[in-house]
Amino acid sequence: MTEEVKRVYAFGKDAQGNNVTEGNTSMKAVLGGKGANLAEMANIGLPVPPGFTISCQTCMEYANAGNVWPEGVLDTIQEYREDLEARMGKKIGEASDPLLVSVRSGAPLSMPGMMDTVLNLGLNDESIKGLIAQTENPRFAWDSYRRFIQMFSSVVMGLDSDLFENAITAMKNARGVATDTDLTAEDLQELVVEFKQIFTENVPASDYASLVSDGTVRFPQDPSVQLQLAIEAVFGSWNNPRATLYRKQNKIADDLGTAVNVQSMVFGNKGNTSATGVAFTRNPATGEKEFYGDYLVNAQGEDVVAGIRNTSPIADLKHVEGLEEAGTELEEVFVTLENHFRDMCDIEFTIEQGKLWMLQTRVGKRTAASALHIAIEMEKEGLITKKEAVMRVDPEQLDQLLHPQFDKHANYDVVAKGLNASPGAAVGEAMFSAADAVATTEAGRKCVLVRWETNPDDLAGMIAAEGILTSHGGKTSHAAVIARGMGTPCVCGAEMLKIDAEKKEAAIAGTDIVIREGDMISIDGTSGCVVLGAVELVLPELTGDLDTILEWADEFRTMGVRANADNPEDAELSRGFGAEGIGLCRTEHMFLGDRKQIIQSFILNEEPSIRQKALDELLEAQTGDFYGMFKAMDGLPVIVRLLDPPLHEFLDSPRELDVEITRMVCEGAPAADIAEKRALLSQVDAMAEVNPMLGLRGCRLAILYPELPAMQVRAIAMAAARLQKEGLHPEPEIMIPLVSVLPELETLRGEAEEVLVQVASEEGVELNIPIGTMIELPRAAVTADEIATKADFFSFGTNDLTQTAFGFSRDDVESKFVPRYLERRILPFNPFETVDPGVAMLVDIACQKGRATNPDITLGVCGEHGGDPDSVKTFHKIGLTYVSCSPYRVPLARLAAGQAALAETMGDARDK
Structure with a gap:
């Protein structure tokens, strides 16, 4: 078989003790993480039970063909099974001395607990006799057989595991014992009979004709049938609901598939000199350099993670009688693995009658605090470089620390x-x-x-x-x-x-x-x-290891990070998190509460004196708002977006007004009051739009009501002038939203500049306030060369750009059809969470065109994508000046920007 179509790979030693492993840790895309690391452990001389791995690509071929095996694969698996039997000197299912195997999943990226495993495969009514004879331990043999039937029935046949757990509980109650280990060999033999009967009663004959004998479904006795069904079940578990949900949650592609590892069994349930455990080379919660984990004496691995028995700390293992040598060897293995992989490792092991066996290792899952501490400590120890330390931390994890x-x-x-x-x-x-x-x-x-x-x-x-x-x-x-x-x-x-x-x-x-x-x-x-x-x-403070990693990331990143903030408190918080300015101050958020009535009186009244009074009140309030914002970010840029939302958002709800009028009528309110409310409802209804997100908002609102942007620009200028006189260094910038054609920007920029000149003259200060626009419409993106001639900066509003590029309404689609699109894989991810390639292309086009006519233009993004690590990396490749995001995502963006810069020179050093 050529390498191009090789589907099965051996690992471990042959009968003479020679390493016959065919893979290594670089082959995770083929062998899965578990298979690749089993091969690597065998290659570096660690004790690994021999076996073979069926590739991830075989899984996808099988699934894509409607769960039909590719031609020749079953024959190849049979060849590798026979090779494993030759290496072990015994056969699966053999009556006199059976070889038992585990069948485990192993995806290219770690998915702990999401897919299926079958242990003790190869036991049947004949081979159980050989196992008893070879081990002289009937209790161990019957315990292994009942475990196999229970696991095979649950994992492969889909039976409810409670059917078996209830039987075990009933047996313990009948015998008056507290734990499974108190059951005798005779008790377990009875359970095997009962388990097989549960199998017969609950497996539908119509679905498994090959298991029907004399009209009755029977637990399979043929090891070849057991093995094929188990492999198929593990392949099938790639698409079980929990694995699919886990991939979606962790942004893992659906087309990777899982490998299947068929490995000779070693047993931790052969008495008090046997044990099994899960361990980490460092504490995964804190990152401290200590051997961390749990083990159980006289147990199998599933018992540890299932939580059905109380475990003991791994540090005690080398002090347990009969396990001292294996415990000491395990600590040496910890050091070997960590030095080899240069990372904290997660380990599964079994000790069989004093002999240590390594069943798995992988780069261990860890908390954010642990990830930071381990990265910093390993840099100090010389295991990794500072660049690698920065790349080791997942930006999404930083949310944990906040x-x-x-x-x-x-x-x-x-x-x-x-x-x-x-x-x-x-x-x-x-x-x-x-x-x-x-x-x-x-x-x-x-x-x-x-x-x-x-x-x-x-x-x-x-x-x-x-x-x-x-x-x-x-x-x-x-x-x-x-x-x-x-x-x-x-x-x-x-x-x-x-x-x-x-x-x-x-x-x-x-x-x-x-x-x-x-x-x-x-x-x-x-x-x-x-x-x-x-x-x-x-909320915790940004100190310690997190601060260190972010400072290191700042050394490498070339893209700035600003924050989206609408009040002085959020501005101060953002600055504390390392924001280098405010990329978006949404002034509409300043018009809520009591101020809603002020803006409403402006909208609904034609009387000039009433409108002017409203503008005067808003001017005073807005000047105070901007004064606080600019002061909090003294010396750093603050981009203020002029009013953007549809005008009717500042009005009362028509539905609520209608309800209120009905209530007033029922309660007999004065006719004049009712008439006034009806007049208000009529005004509000007259301003309703069929599609307000594409209606009277943004720069259109400013052109129809020039008094509003003039008031806001005056407030910005007055706040800046006041701070200048106090000896501070405010750096406001004015952003005009929703521009689609150059004349919109020309008109509003001209009017804003007139106000700035007036305030500068009145206050006796010099005001150099940049004026730019938000690029959030496809037309603006593709004509950015024209718009850039009148813009000091572009700020990409990728929320609206995504809406208008897709024709999606963000307020509707995420609760309606996007989940279904994701489920059916019509979309690979939610485009409102991670920037879509098509939207990114519009951003890239606008950047290139903008720079062509205005080489000094500043380019940033202020949509929610500015805090998404994957999007940040996309924006780095495009060449944006900065990203802006919510205050609590500033640390994530700083780290992601640093990693994006490093990836260009060293590649992604994080071992997933």
Whole structure:
């Protein structure tokens, strides 16, 4: 078979101890992350159970053909199976000495817990006898067989795992024991019989004719059937709902596929000299250089992450009798892997009767705080460069560090404690199912998902919730790993909580406290505290490791970062986060509250004296607004956008007026009052537009009502003049919105310049205030060479540019058809979150044309895309002067801009 069509790759050693591995860590696109790293560990001499990997491309060929195997692949898999059997000196399903294998998924990018695994494959009613004879351990053998039937039934056949868990619980209750490990070999043998009967009763014969014998569906005894069905199930899990949702959440492409790793089993459940565990070479929550993780004696790997037994810390392993040597070797492996991969590694291992085996390694998921600390410490240790340190941190993760924390001055009582699994604090209503969490969030209320332990099917609820609370599971449980990856606060293993999911409540042991659905609770994922009631939250400061990484990023970035802010408080906050100015001050946000009545009186009255009075009041208010903004950003540019929204947004709602008139009539209000309200309704109705976003707004509003922009320009100039006289250095800039043709800009610029000259003369100061425009219409983008002749700067309003380029209404599509477009893959992502290539092309065209006629023009973007890391990288390639975003996304934009600059010279050094 040629390399171009090679679909299966071996890893591990042969029977003589020679390494026969065919892959390495650079082949993740082919072998998946797990398969590539298994190959790499084998190549560097670590103890890896032998096996083979079926490529990611085979998965996609199989799926794209309607779950039909590509020609010859099953034969190739059979060849590699026989090769593995030769290397191990035993055969899968052999009656005298069976080889058992695991069948695991492994995507090119890490997707922990999202896809499926089958362990102990190869056991049947005959090979169980050989396993008992070889191990002289009947309990171990029957335990392995019942696990295989349970996992195969759930993963491959889709049966409800509770059917089997309920049977185990009934058996423990009947025997009067507390844990699975207390069940005897005879008990487990009985469970095997019961599990096979559950299989027969619940698998539909019509769907699995190949499993029907004598008219009855039977658990498959043929190892070849077991293996093929398991591989097909793992391939199928690439498109299961939780994996699809995870890819969407983490912007992972749908066409990558998953590899399948078929690997000889090693057993951590062979007694007290056997164990299994999950570990990290550094603390994934804090980044401290310590061996971190959990292990269980006499268990299999799924037991650790499932949270069904209480684990022990990995640091204790080398002190356990019978495990000392393996524990010491494991710590040496930690160092080997971290030095080899030059990053914090996530490790899965098994110890079989004292012998250490490495089952997996990957670059470990970590919190934002941990990512920063690890990057900085590894730079200090000389493992990585400063540039690599900057590239290692995911900008999206920085949101975690800006999450609220409990106010240290707040008074509250801690009712339970668990493990501090993912930092940050959350407050919300207690919800006991993923579906209820989603429904609560969709209803506009915040919630905390409370579960005994989460599983992959809970992902939608975990995404919806403000925080996650579980009563079981350790720091490497499903809840902990997923929460850390999403930046969601999480408290795990709060064993005082006795959860009754059916009743939707949780009793706290030793107290009379019961948390019921809808009760407000607070959790602190940094300390592990659980509080009944709402605790006041505060935001952390930008200090420490985050400040260091951002300073390093600033050394490399070439694109500026400004903030979108509409008041002095947000301006000061932005400056604290490192913003280099205000890229967008939306003045319409200053016309809310009591001021709405002032602007409304201007709109609805034709009487010049009333209009002038309204303008005078607005001038005073706006001058104060701008004074505060310019003072907060002293010495830095502040772009003020003149009024932009449709005029009717400042008016009362016609529907509410109609309701009010009806109420007045019913209550017998004076006829004159009713007539006045009806006249107002008539005026408001007369100003309604069919499509207001394409109607009377922006520069059109300014041309029809020149008094409004004149008032705003005067307020800007007066505030700047006042600050100049106080010895400060205000740097305001004026932006004219929604320009589509050059004469619009020429007209309004001329009028603005007249006002600036007047104020400068009146105040006795010099005012050099740039005037530019917002490019948010396709016509403006493609005629930017004309518009640039009268503009000192362009600020791209990519929100509206996306609307007008697509013909989408942003206020409607995100709740209507865009989710369906994403689901059906008509759109690869939401274009209002990440800039679309077509919209980016319009920006690029406008930049090139603008610079052609005005080489000194400043080019920025002020839409929401300015805070999206992927969009920031696009804007860097286009060559924008700066991006502007909301205050809390300024750190993300700074880091993304630094990474964009570095990527041009060194490539993306982050190992995903």
